[in-house]
Amino acid sequence: MSLAHRIIPCLDTDGVRVVKGVNFVGLRDAGDPVALAARYNAEGADELVVLDIAASRDRRPTFLDIIRRVAAELAIPLTAGGGIRTLEDARAVVHAGADKITVNTAAVQRPELISELSREFGAQAVVLAIDAKLDDENNHWHVRIRGGHDATDLDAIAWAKQGVAAGAGEILLTSVDRDGTQKGFDVPLTAAISNAVTVPVIASGGAKLPEHFAEIFRDGNADAALAASIFHDNIQSIRELKNYLAAEKIEVHLSC
Amino acid sequence: MTRTITLIDYGAGNVTSVERALQKLGSATIRANTPAQIDQATALILPGVGHFAALIRALDENDLRAPLLAAIERGIPFLGICLGLQALYAGSDEAADLKGLALVPGQVVALPSNVKLPHMGWNQLQIQPRATPSRLLRGISSDAHFYFAHSFAALPLQQKAGTVATCTHGSEFIAVFERNNIHAVQFHPEKSGAPGAQLLANFFEMAEVTT
Numbered sequence A: 001m002s003l004a005h006r007i008i009p010c011l012d013t014d015g016v017r018v019v020k021g022v023n024f025v026g027l028r029d030a031g032d033p034v035a036l037a038a039r040y041n042a043e044g045a046d047e048l049v050v051l052d053i054a055a056s057r058d059r060r061p062t063f064l065d066i067i068r069r070v071a072a073e074l075a076i077p078l079t080a081g082g083g084i085r086t087l088e089d090a091r092a093v094v095h096a097g098a099d100k101i102t103v104n105t106a107a108v109q110r111p112e113l114i115s116e117l118s119r120e121f122g123a124q125a126v127v128l129a130i131d132a133k134l135d136d137e138n139n140h141w142h143v144r145i146r147g148g149h150d151a152t153d154l155d156a157i158a159w160a161k162q163g164v165a166a167g168a169g170e171i172l173l174t175s176v177d178r179d180g181t182q183k184g185f186d187v188p189l190t191a192a193i194s195n196a197v198t199v200p201v202i203a204s205g206g207a208k209l210p211e212h213f214a215e216i217f218r219d220g221n222a223d224a225a226l227a228a229s230i231f232h233d234n235i236q237s238i239r240e241l242k243n244y245l246a247a248e249k250i251e252v253h254l255s256c
Numbered sequence B: 001m002t003r004t005i006t007l008i009d010y011g012a013g014n015v016t017s018v019e020r021a022l023q024k025l026g027s028a029t030i031r032a033n034t035p036a037q038i039d040q041a042t043a044l045i046l047p048g049v050g051h052f053a054a055l056i057r058a059l060d061e062n063d064l065r066a067p068l069l070a071a072i073e074r075g076i077p078f079l080g081i082c083l084g085l086q087a088l089y090a091g092s093d094e095a096a097d098l099k100g101l102a103l104v105p106g107q108v109v110a111l112p113s114n115v116k117l118p119h120m121g122w123n124q125l126q127i128q129p130r131a132t133p134s135r136l137l138r139g140i141s142s143d144a145h146f147y148f149a150h151s152f153a154a155l156p157l158q159q160k161a162g163t164v165a166t167c168t169h170g171s172e173f174i175a176v177f178e179r180n181n182i183h184a185v186q187f188h189p190e191k192s193g194a195p196g197a198q199l200l201a202n203f204f205e206m207a208e209v210t211t
Helices: A035-041 A053-058 A064-074 A087-096 A105-109 A111-121 A157-168 A189-197 A209-216 A236-249 B015-024 B035-039 B052-061 B064-075 B193-209
Strands: A008-013 A018-022 A023-029 A048-052 A080-083 A100-103 A126-134 A141-145 A150-155 A170-175 A201-204 A224-227 B004-008 B028-034 B044-046 B078-081 B091-094 B106-110 B117-122 B143-152 B163-169 B172-178 B182-185
Touching: A008 A035, A008 A053, A008 B193, A023 A035, A035 A048, A035 A236, A048 A053, A048 A064, A053 B117, A064 A080, A064 A126, A064 B015, A080 A126, A087 A100, A087 A111, A100 A105, A100 A111, A105 A111, A105 A141, A105 B015, A111 A126, A111 A157, A126 A157, A126 A189, A141 A157, A141 A189, A150 A157, A150 B143, A157 A170, A157 A189, A170 A189, A189 A201, A189 A209, A209 A224, A209 A236, B004 B015, B004 B193, B015 B028, B015 B193, B028 B035, B044 B064, B052 B064, B078 B143, B117 B163, B143 B193, B182 B193
Parallel strands: A008 A048, A008 A224, A048 A080, A080 A100, A100 A126, A126 A170, A170 A201, A201 A224, B004 B028, B004 B044, B044 B078, B078 B182, B091 B106
Antiparallel strands: A018 A023, A126 A141, A141 A150, B117 B143, B163 B172, B172 B182
8 A cells, every 4th residue: 555656647738729749749639628637537547737838839828718627627636837937827827726837948947936836835736847858979868948849958857856956846757759659658767857856756758558657657766657649549548557557566546 | 404614715726626526515615714704604624735834824814713713612513634634733844933723732744755755646544443433434435545745744643532544655644633523634635536525525414414
């Protein structure tokens, strides 16, 4: 009996609809966020993440109405983010019904944002989203911002540690190399970050098979695993995935 | 008579979800942030998430401490959620200079650092052997999972009497507390799916039958 590994569906939205793409490009429509949220709540998802990927890219305001309508469907925690640059942005998302806020680009540009959010909402509500990509020499992961578009000099491990020291209570770690490939989560990246920080790490990017989830929990030391299109497209059911993991003796939360 | 459950609203993020969960059960709810509203309450919930200091300061700045203690004293059903459980203790190491409600002896402490913190996610309870069965956990399977999100906790050795269930993350801590009309849970029933809804329904029922 111990803390269950979490399975988290993610709704990447353009502000109106759920969209999906490979390596953050070639977006296409994947459904209605409110309907998908209701489905995942019923299917045994442990949490739900809703991101406004367009807001991060062209600074559109976050779409609070979707958060409000999604939150109304859920009896599980809701994390929201995308385009959160200020305490005011975060307050609006929390008041709309989010339990946690993710910050990404704005935190890289102004790391004090993490401390400001943590002081206001508590560390448990602040999720630092990191998009990491292996460099050309294959020896460091560097942070990417603006939806994975822009490279930075920031070392992903150092940034994760800095973010936790500033008050982040969780890391949402996306492998830019694996995202959309369905080749499995990035085990070395996730293990490196998870072993470097004291907070839970959500692995993201590359999941397709149940074995990928077992591997990221066992070898990547992930506390939670996030995926999008394999759930949206019914390639993988959350319930069957959890049954598989339970049979593999991995602690999960099986709802009735 | 349908009773109204009064939610103490000091600006915590989870008031809306608690409110929505209760409304789905058919409960009428009201948000309270004045002493007069708490004086009139017939059932009270203190939700909370975040920092111990934020909750205690908000109670004191709004002059809610005395009416809250008086309401509990007069025996109305009370439910503390997350920080609302921790507030019942004398104090918390998270804000050592502030006084808790001191309805339960002991100090809230940090969970050990040999595990990932915050304790974030779904965990199970260890139900304690007890003379009277828990009213909050009535009808809930003993292996149900509940959603936790906290780094500080109350340890069971401090208060054996009211400890209904514990949970373990690094160390064993109090997950469900009940003493007379005082009920409290460290997890978030409003975010804990069907078992959480059942727990809130059990509290709602207590609020209904209390006269």
